[in-house]
Amino acid sequence: MKLHGSFTSPFVRHCRIALLQQGMDFEFIETDYAQSAEGSPAMRVPYLQDGDLVLHDSSSILKHIRQRNEQGFCQSIEEFDLYLLVTTALDSTINLFLLEKSGVDIATNSYTQRQAQRIQQCLQALNNKAEQGLEWNDAGIRLACFIDWALYRQRLDLSGFPALLRWLEDARQSREFELTTPPAA
Known part of the structure; x- marks a missing residue:
């Protein structure tokens, strides 16, 4: 699993927190403004690669992380x-x-x-x-x-x-x- 993002982005930080909470192995790939434009059609970070699955928004990434660990995302x-x-x-x-x-x-x-x-x-x-x-x-x-x-x-x-x-x-x-x-x- 590869998470592309910056250390300062609050959206990326939230994803990193969720991955750490779940104890999931992931590679963090620091991605700048220009690289994000090339790596994601949303032209922003974060984006996540998990095998063949590519996600382009922190909300879908968080939902994926929680579901992989049989937890709910925003349960109410x-x-x-x-x-x-x-x-x-x-x-x-x-x-x-x-x-x-x-x-x-x-x-x-x-x-x-x-x-x-x-x-x-x-x-x-x-x-x-x-x-x-x-x-x-x-x-x-x-x-x-x-x-x-x-x-x-x-x-x-x-x-x-x-x-x-x-x-x-x-x-x-x-x-x-x-x-x-x-x-x-």
Whole structure:
């Protein structure tokens, strides 16, 4: 099994955590921006090769990992909805990060302003969920990967979301989460 990705991607990190949790042997192939465009029609990481099977998205990869180990992926509709809400916020945050890196003035564009508003609304909803309590399942892991990435890349001010910061501290107690911490910037 070969997982292609970067050490900094929160999507790749989630897949690495799942593989470590399951004790599965895999080869991690560090893949940059140009290589991902060649290696996957989605033109992004992660992508996974498991024999003849090739998967192009972290969600299908996670589902495959869990199913190979006779476990469910997002076993309730509530967990799945939370997972998707986190993914929405994460996608928007990454898109703004990449646009800004490309020289786009994200403060003056109506599309990017809407993305920024989406992120803030998602953060509030996620903080509310975290106040009620979260589980260390795929939705909770995805959230921890998102929060840690946002802080690592200095993308978001999370001081107004104390429950999210507490969740990150809880996540840092996980051996697999710590083993997959991105390298110092």
